[in-house]
Amino acid sequence: MEQLVYKKPDSIKEDFKISFCPGCDHGNAVKLVAEVLDELGVREKTIGIASVGCSVFSYDFFNVDIVEAPHGRSMAVATGVKRSKPDKIVFTYQGDGDLASIGIGETIHAMTRGEKVTAICINNTTYGMTGGQAGPTTLIGQVTTTTTKGRKAELSGYPLKISEIFKEIDGTAYVARVTLDSPAAIMNAKKCIKKAFEAQIKGIGTGFVEILATCPTNWKMTPQEAHARVRGEMSEVFKPGVYKDKVSEAK
Amino acid sequence: MKREKQLLKGNYAIAQAAIEAGCQSYFGYPITPQSEIGEYMSEKMPELNRAYVAAESEVAAINMVLGAGSTGIKAMTSSSSCAVALMQEGLSFIAGDEIPCVLVSVMRGGPGLGYIYPSQGDYYQATKGGGNGDYKIVTYAPSSVQECVDLTYKCFYVSQKYRTPVCLLADGMIGQTMEPAVIGEYPYEEIDQSSWALDGAKDRKPRFLASIEREQEALRKRVVKLFEKYNKILENENIFEKYETEGAKLVITAFGSIARIAKAAVKKARKNGLKVGLFRPILVNPFPEKLVAEIAQKVDCILDIELNCGQMLQDIKASISSCASTIPVKFYGRPAGVMMTVEEIYKQIENVYKEIVEKKYGTACI
Numbered sequence: 001m002e003q004l005v006y007k008k009p010d011s012i013k014e015d016f017k018i019s020f021c022p023g024c025d026h027g028n029a030v031k032l033v034a035e036v037l038d039e040l041g042v043r044e045k046t047i048g049i050a051s052v053g054c055s056v057f058s059y060d061f062f063n064v065d066i067v068e069a070p071h072g073r074s075m076a077v078a079t080g081v082k083r084s085k086p087d088k089i090v091f092t093y094q095g096d097g098d099l100a101s102i103g104i105g106e107t108i109h110a111m112t113r114g115e116k117v118t119a120i121c122i123n124n125t126t127y128g129m130t131g132g133q134a135g136p137t138t139l140i141g142q143v144t145t146t147t148t149k150g151r152k153a154e155l156s157g158y159p160l161k162i163s164e165i166f167k168e169i170d171g172t173a174y175v176a177r178v179t180l181d182s183p184a185a186i187m188n189a190k191k192c193i194k195k196a197f198e199a200q201i202k203g204i205g206t207g208f209v210e211i212l213a214t215c216p217t218n219w220k221m222t223p224q225e226a227h228a229r230v231r232g233e234m235s236e237v238f239k240p241g242v243y244k245d246k247v248s249e250a251k
Numbered sequence: 252m253k254r255e256k257q258l259l260k261g262n263y264a265i266a267q268a269a270i271e272a273g274c275q276s277y278f279g280y281p282i283t284p285q286s287e288i289g290e291y292m293s294e295k296m297p298e299l300n301r302a303y304v305a306a307e308s309e310v311a312a313i314n315m316v317l318g319a320g321s322t323g324i325k326a327m328t329s330s331s332s333c334a335v336a337l338m339q340e341g342l343s344f345i346a347g348d349e350i351p352c353v354l355v356s357v358m359r360g361g362p363g364l365g366y367i368y369p370s371q372g373d374y375y376q377a378t379k380g381g382g383n384g385d386y387k388i389v390t391y392a393p394s395s396v397q398e399c400v401d402l403t404y405k406c407f408y409v410s411q412k413y414r415t416p417v418c419l420l421a422d423g424m425i426g427q428t429m430e431p432a433v434i435g436e437y438p439y440e441e442i443d444q445s446s447w448a449l450d451g452a453k454d455r456k457p458r459f460l461a462s463i464e465r466e467q468e469a470l471r472k473r474v475v476k477l478f479e480k481y482n483k484i485l486e487n488e489n490i491f492e493k494y495e496t497e498g499a500k501l502v503i504t505a506f507g508s509i510a511r512i513a514k515a516a517v518k519k520a521r522k523n524g525l526k527v528g529l530f531r532p533i534l535v536n537p538f539p540e541k542l543v544a545e546i547a548q549k550v551d552c553i554l555d556i557e558l559n560c561g562q563m564l565q566d567i568k569a570s571i572s573s574c575a576s577t578i579p580v581k582f583y584g585r586p587a588g589v590m591m592t593v594e595e596i597y598k599q600i601e602n603v604y605k606e607i608v609e610k611k612y613g614t615a616c617i
Contacts, residue, residue, distance in 0.1 A: 044452060044453035044454075045451035047321075047450075050459075059459045062457070065459075066449075067317070067449055068461035068462065073314035073341070076315050077317050077321075080276065080321075081318040083319065084324050088450070106311050109311065
């Protein structure tokens with residue numbers, strides 16, 4: 001007797017081809033967002049914003065309407081969509097270079113306005129698509145193609161802790177930082193992503209989830225080593241957890 | 252909306268016309284000399300249950316317009332010069348994405364911060380653009396408060412019909428001038444956007460609006476399609492004013508506020524017996540090359556007048572060389588600061604007329 005044990009979410013396209021590198025967490029992150037859209041029953045009224053970087057290809061995977069934003073501008077584009085069509089579910093899918101560097105202004109102000117949208121940020125401490133340059137979240141000592149001797153604070157400052165900043169913004173309703181380094185972490189990440197969408201659906205404010213993700217290609221690590229790095233030095237600087245939860249408070 | 256003639260400031264006329272045209276979402280950031288538009292929208296749009304967002308920057312404003320326009324609704328922003336400069340990235344994306352929207356650009360002096368004096372120094376910015384890639388921003392230039400109304404309507408219509416960003420290129424003088432105008436009814440048909448707009452993939456395949464194109468041939472075709480669209484717009488949506496060009500020996504070319512002053516100078520010249528006419532392109536991008544070429548073949552000289560150092564002048568020259576005409580093209584202009592007077596332009600007309608026309612035909616021509 002056949003038993004269905006796993007099914008591709010409806011919010012993932014039928015003919016999708018994964019183009020991410022082996023061991024990259026983008027695949028799992030996309031899947032979790034898609035599963036949440038399915039479970040909330042909002043796929044048919046969702047409009048996604050594709051950003052620039054490895055996350056640009058989200059339109060290859062998500063089975064929803066998508067508009068492309070210039071680099072960093074996703075939260076402004078999301079604002080325009082949501083304010084024009086308040087009954088739609090709007091989300092951005094961005095990397096840390098896109099959201100936390102070039103787009104930090106648009107992100108903070110969209111959150112300050114309490115835009116009823118959801119932002120998912122993949123933080124892998126580097127610019128993945130362009131070949132692993134240092135970004136705003138690069139850890140002190142981390143070797144990249146533009147910090148070949150390791151990031152030095154006196155030269156290029158400190159890693160930006162976005163979840164800690166965003167929790168202080170009055171317009172955010174939900175802020176969490178998660179990892180995808182174990183089955184339990186993946187289950188937890190999905191719960192958090194769901195809450196970030198509920199923040200929007202319930203009209204409380206902006207929902208945000210920062211996903212600490214691997215980039216084995218640019219980190220020059222095996223997938224296992226990369227996850228160990230997420231658990232280790234990355235989680236020490238970027239502490240996982242729920243930073244703000246007005247969604248549960250509202251229940 | 253009052254339909255009778257009222258005393259209206261250019262900026263308020265634009266804002267009222269936008270609302271009358273059915274603008275559903277406005278995003279903006281304050282800058283003189285166009286701040287009245289945002290102020291008006293901040294009050295009226297919420298009253299009508301439409302969207303007004305005070306953007307944190309012009310970069311954000313144009314990207315909010317991108318998002319709003321992607322849903323097929325009528326969206327707009329308004330700004331000026333150094334702040335329109337910040338929108339160039341977004342405009343390039345919007346053009347590439349084929350998203351309809353309206354940008355109102357009320358020019359002030361530059362470069363850099365310049366100052367709030369009227370200027371036509373952003374003709375290049377509007378028509379040549381600062382964004383990357385092969386694209387055009389369709390641009391209409393009003394020269395009166397009434398035209399601010401009528402052309403705002405036209406901008407929304409053309410943007411929706413051709414799925415393209417359209418710019419209303421005014422300047423500080425027009426934006427701040429008060430004169431009688433009528434906010435008539437929006438005269439155009441509504442264009443159905445349901446075949447492409449994003450509204451959720453219900454009972455259909457998902458849609459993706461973007462400028463990215465990974466296949467070489469597809470990228471080429473995308474740009475070719477854009478330019479076919481611009482040609483159609485020039486063919487079907489061109490507006491211009493010809494004044495006394497029939498039998499003229501000298502034709503003045505000018506756009507926007509300066510064209511209005513030039514027209515008064517042409518009237519005076521005609522009264523004094525000089526065979527002078529005026530050609531005013533209202534659609535300045537795509538530029539009506541053929542019309543200028545036709546005129547060039549019938550006159551002895553063109554005198555281009557602008558409140559800048561000679562920007563539309565380059566389009567005039569290109570138009571004339573396209574028909575292999577060798578008539579002289581004279582230019583009179585200056586950067587932002589002091590507005591031109593009728594008398595000043597008349598003197599230029601007289602000088603050029605003496606130099607070119609009377610030299611050729613003798614004073615008998617007068």
